[in-house]
Amino acid sequence: MGFSEAVQWWEDWQLRFLVLTSLFIQYFLFVAALLRKRRIPHWFRSLIWLAYLGCDAVVIYALATLFNLHKDEVAMDTHIDTLWAPILLMHLGGQDGITAYSIEDNDNWRRHLLISVSQITVAIYVFRKSWWSDDRRLLRAAILLFVPGILKCLEKPWALKNATVTTIMTTPDSRLEATLDKDNVRKDILSLDKYVQEAAKSVQDMADKPLDEDDFKLNVKVGDKPYHLFVDLGHPYFVRLKNLQEVMAPRGAREAAHGMVRSSLSKAFDHLYTKHKRSLGGLLRAAAVLLTFAVIGVFQESRRNAYNRNDVVITYVLLCCTASLELVSACFVLGCGLPSLDDQISQYNLIGYLARNKNYQSFWSLASRLGCKDRLDRLWCTEPPEPSASITKLVYDHVARxxxxxxxxxxYEVVMTGDWEWYGVKTAVGAFRRFNDSRGQRTLEWEGCEEMEELKSSLRMPFDESVLLWHLTTEFCYFEHVDTGSDATRHSRVMSNYMVYLLLVNPEMLVPGARRSLFAAVYRELEPSGCVVELEPTETILESPPKTKDEMARKIIQKVKSTIGSDDLVHRAWELAHELMELARKVAEKVEKDLRKTKEEDRKNRVEGTKLTEEQQREKEEINKAKEVEEKKLVIRAKKAGDDKMWAVIQGVWVEMLCFSAGRCRGYLHAKSLGKGGEYLSYVWLLLSYMGMETMPEKMQRPELPVEGDVGGLVKSISDELSDKPAQAGRLLGREELEEVRKVEAARADAAAATRTVTSSVTRMENEPQGGRIPAQATAATKATTSAAAVAPIIGDDNV
Incomplete structure (x- = not known):
C-alpha cells in the first residue's frame, strides 16, 4: 500500500475509527469509575486521567469530521453516519461515575457548558443538512437518540456546577434542617462554653445510662451528607451536640464508627466527582436506557440494505454497546452505587527507604541524574498498606476519654484586655481547646510521664520535625527492644509510617507549612557519611549490602551509640528512645518487685507454723524445681508490663499527633484527596467532627489570643497556674492575684534573661583565655538560680 492509498484509506475510515475509539473510551471510563476509589497503581490512574481528557477531544474531533464530510453535500440517502451524531453527544456527556477527575474540574463547568452547547449545535446542523426524508423509521430513531444525547450532554456541566465550592456553600445543610425539625433538640446553645458544658454532661450521662436494646445501633444519618464540612462550614453548636450524642450513645458505636465514616466519605465522593444520587438522575437514566433500546428496534425495521455495509455494522455496534452501557450504568445509579472508598493506611518507612536505596544504588543514581528520583520515591518506595479500622477505634477511644x-x-483562662490589664474566667473552653491542641501532652499526663524531659521537649518542636523524631524513635524502640507482638506496637508503627508518608507525599495535609525537605535532610544524616556503618575495605557494596530493614536499623543504632553527643535529629531520636526504654525498664523492675513480694507473702503464709515431713520435703524439692520456671515467667511478665507501658506511651502520642494533624487540615484538601482514592487522615478528620471536636475554622477564628509566654504543651501558662487556686467563676482578678500574676511573669523574665547571660558567658569563656571570667559566670548563675527559686514556690513548676 502506497502513501496515497494509505491517505485515501484513512479518509474513508477516519470517522469510523473515531466513533469506535470514543466507544472504547466510554467502556474504559466505566470500568475505571468502579476502581478509582480503590488503591490502584499510579500508572493506571494516569491512564484514567488520559482517558478523561481524551474523551471530549475524540468526540469533538469526530463531530468536526462529520461536519466537514457533509458541509458541502446535499441530502443523500446512502449516508447513515449522521445517525452517529446523537450517539457521540451521549459519549460527550461522559460516564456517571467519573464526572470530574479532580476537584478543580468542577470549577470548569462553564467551559463544559460552552463545549456542550457548541457540539449540540454542530450535531443538529449536520443532521438537518444531510438527512434524507424517505426513511421515516430511521428519522424517528435519530430523533429518539437526540433526546438522551442532548440531556446527557447538558447534565455533565450541571453536575459539575452542583459540586463547586460556591454551590455547596449556598446549599441548605440537610443535617441542620433535619435537626431543626425535631422538637426534642435544644436550640438555645449559642456559645462554645455552653456547648462544651452540655457535651461533657451528655457524655457522662450516657456513660451512666442503663443499657437499652436500641443502644447498640448507631444512627447512620449522622454522616448522611457531610458536604458542608468539605468547604469548612461547621454545624451550629446544637447540631454538633446532637451528632455527638448519636455517635457516642450506642454501646456498639466504637465498632460501627469506622463504617459510618467510610460511608460518609463515599457519599461525599459521589457528590463531588460523579453524577450518582442526583435528584433527576434516576429518571434520566431510565429514559436513556428505554430510548436507546427502542432505537435498536426501530433501526432493525428500517431499510438497512440501502446503506454502506460497513456503516451498518458500526451502527449496530454503537447502538448495542451504548444501550448495554447505559443499562449497566443505570443499575449502579439506581441500585447499589459505586464501591466504597479504600480504607487502608498508606505506609512509608525511612529506614526501609534507606535500605532499598542501598540495595539498588545504580538504579537510584540513574534516576537522580534524570531528575525523577523524587517522583519515584513518592510512587514506588511505599510500604504495603495496612488496615485502618483498629486505628479508628483508637481515635474514638481517645476523644471519648x-x-x-x-x-x-x-x-481558668486568663484574657488580656490591654498591656497590663487581665481578667480570669473559669470556663470549660480552656480544657476543650487544650485537648484539641494536644500533640501528646495528654498521653504523658495520663501515663504519668510529665517529668520526663526528653518526652516533653520532643513535643515542643515544630510539628514536622516532631513527626520525624518520633518516627525514628519508634523504629529504634522496635528494633532495639524485643518485640512482644502487642497491638500497641503494631498500631504505633502503622501510625508512625503513615505520618511520614504524609510528610513526603502530602505535606500540605499533614500541617500547613510542613517541610518535605526535612525528609531529605534526615536521609542525609542516615547515609553512610552519617549514621550508617561504613563497609570494611575488603567488602564491596555488591558483596554485603544491608538487605533488610533489620540490618540497616541495627547498623544505625550501632553507629548512633558510638557517636553520643551529637545534636542532630537522629541522635535526639535515640536519646528519646533511650528514655522510653528506661521507662520500660523501671516499670518492669517495679512490677517484678511487686510480684516477688506477693509470692513471698503467699509462700510464707502457707508454710508458717508447720513442720515438714519426708514426703513434704520431697514435694518441696519438686516445688523448688518449679520455682526456676516461675522465676522465668515472672521476669517475662514484668518485662512485658514494662514494654506495654512504653508502647502505650508511644501509641498515645501518635494518636494525638494524628488528631492534631487532621484537625488542622482544610476540608478542601480532604475533598481533593478523595479524587485520588482518599487519605486515612480524612477518616480521622470526619470522626473528630462528628464527635464534637474543634474544627479548622474555629481554630482560625479564636477570639482571644494566648497570653504572651504561653507556649502550650507541658510548659505551665498563667491559666494553668491559676487553675489550682480557688476563685469564683467569671469574676475579675483581685489586686493580690493580679500582683501574683505579675510577679510570676517578672520572675520568669528574669530567669530567662539570666539563663541567656549564662549561655553567652560560657560561650565567651570557651573562646577566650582563662582568668577574670569565673566571677561573672558565678554572678549570672546566681541570678538564674535566684530567679528560678522565686518562681517555683509560686507556681510549683519544676521545669522553670
Missing part, C-alpha cells in the same frame, strides 16, 4: 476525663473539668 477526653470528654469523660479532661474536658469535663473547667480551668
Amino acid at each position: 477526653g470528654w469523660k476525663e479532661y474536658m469535663n473539668k473547667p480551668i
Whole structure:
C-alpha cells in the first residue's frame, strides 16, 4: 500500500475509527469509575486521567469530521453516519461515575457548558443538512437518540456546577434542617462554653445510662451528607451536640464508627466527582436506557440494505454497546452505587527507604541524574498498606476519654484586655481547646510521664520535625527492644509510617507549612557519611549490602551509640528512645518487685507454723524445681508490663499527633484527596467532627489570643497556674492575684534573661583565655538560680 492509498484509506475510515475509539473510551471510563476509589497503581490512574481528557477531544474531533464530510453535500440517502451524531453527544456527556477527575474540574463547568452547547449545535446542523426524508423509521430513531444525547450532554456541566465550592456553600445543610425539625433538640446553645458544658454532661450521662436494646445501633444519618464540612462550614453548636450524642450513645458505636465514616466519605465522593444520587438522575437514566433500546428496534425495521455495509455494522455496534452501557450504568445509579472508598493506611518507612536505596544504588543514581528520583520515591518506595479500622477505634477511644476525663473539668483562662490589664474566667473552653491542641501532652499526663524531659521537649518542636523524631524513635524502640507482638506496637508503627508518608507525599495535609525537605535532610544524616556503618575495605557494596530493614536499623543504632553527643535529629531520636526504654525498664523492675513480694507473702503464709515431713520435703524439692520456671515467667511478665507501658506511651502520642494533624487540615484538601482514592487522615478528620471536636475554622477564628509566654504543651501558662487556686467563676482578678500574676511573669523574665547571660558567658569563656571570667559566670548563675527559686514556690513548676 502506497502513501496515497494509505491517505485515501484513512479518509474513508477516519470517522469510523473515531466513533469506535470514543466507544472504547466510554467502556474504559466505566470500568475505571468502579476502581478509582480503590488503591490502584499510579500508572493506571494516569491512564484514567488520559482517558478523561481524551474523551471530549475524540468526540469533538469526530463531530468536526462529520461536519466537514457533509458541509458541502446535499441530502443523500446512502449516508447513515449522521445517525452517529446523537450517539457521540451521549459519549460527550461522559460516564456517571467519573464526572470530574479532580476537584478543580468542577470549577470548569462553564467551559463544559460552552463545549456542550457548541457540539449540540454542530450535531443538529449536520443532521438537518444531510438527512434524507424517505426513511421515516430511521428519522424517528435519530430523533429518539437526540433526546438522551442532548440531556446527557447538558447534565455533565450541571453536575459539575452542583459540586463547586460556591454551590455547596449556598446549599441548605440537610443535617441542620433535619435537626431543626425535631422538637426534642435544644436550640438555645449559642456559645462554645455552653456547648462544651452540655457535651461533657451528655457524655457522662450516657456513660451512666442503663443499657437499652436500641443502644447498640448507631444512627447512620449522622454522616448522611457531610458536604458542608468539605468547604469548612461547621454545624451550629446544637447540631454538633446532637451528632455527638448519636455517635457516642450506642454501646456498639466504637465498632460501627469506622463504617459510618467510610460511608460518609463515599457519599461525599459521589457528590463531588460523579453524577450518582442526583435528584433527576434516576429518571434520566431510565429514559436513556428505554430510548436507546427502542432505537435498536426501530433501526432493525428500517431499510438497512440501502446503506454502506460497513456503516451498518458500526451502527449496530454503537447502538448495542451504548444501550448495554447505559443499562449497566443505570443499575449502579439506581441500585447499589459505586464501591466504597479504600480504607487502608498508606505506609512509608525511612529506614526501609534507606535500605532499598542501598540495595539498588545504580538504579537510584540513574534516576537522580534524570531528575525523577523524587517522583519515584513518592510512587514506588511505599510500604504495603495496612488496615485502618483498629486505628479508628483508637481515635474514638481517645476523644471519648477526653470528654469523660479532661474536658469535663473547667480551668481558668486568663484574657488580656490591654498591656497590663487581665481578667480570669473559669470556663470549660480552656480544657476543650487544650485537648484539641494536644500533640501528646495528654498521653504523658495520663501515663504519668510529665517529668520526663526528653518526652516533653520532643513535643515542643515544630510539628514536622516532631513527626520525624518520633518516627525514628519508634523504629529504634522496635528494633532495639524485643518485640512482644502487642497491638500497641503494631498500631504505633502503622501510625508512625503513615505520618511520614504524609510528610513526603502530602505535606500540605499533614500541617500547613510542613517541610518535605526535612525528609531529605534526615536521609542525609542516615547515609553512610552519617549514621550508617561504613563497609570494611575488603567488602564491596555488591558483596554485603544491608538487605533488610533489620540490618540497616541495627547498623544505625550501632553507629548512633558510638557517636553520643551529637545534636542532630537522629541522635535526639535515640536519646528519646533511650528514655522510653528506661521507662520500660523501671516499670518492669517495679512490677517484678511487686510480684516477688506477693509470692513471698503467699509462700510464707502457707508454710508458717508447720513442720515438714519426708514426703513434704520431697514435694518441696519438686516445688523448688518449679520455682526456676516461675522465676522465668515472672521476669517475662514484668518485662512485658514494662514494654506495654512504653508502647502505650508511644501509641498515645501518635494518636494525638494524628488528631492534631487532621484537625488542622482544610476540608478542601480532604475533598481533593478523595479524587485520588482518599487519605486515612480524612477518616480521622470526619470522626473528630462528628464527635464534637474543634474544627479548622474555629481554630482560625479564636477570639482571644494566648497570653504572651504561653507556649502550650507541658510548659505551665498563667491559666494553668491559676487553675489550682480557688476563685469564683467569671469574676475579675483581685489586686493580690493580679500582683501574683505579675510577679510570676517578672520572675520568669528574669530567669530567662539570666539563663541567656549564662549561655553567652560560657560561650565567651570557651573562646577566650582563662582568668577574670569565673566571677561573672558565678554572678549570672546566681541570678538564674535566684530567679528560678522565686518562681517555683509560686507556681510549683519544676521545669522553670
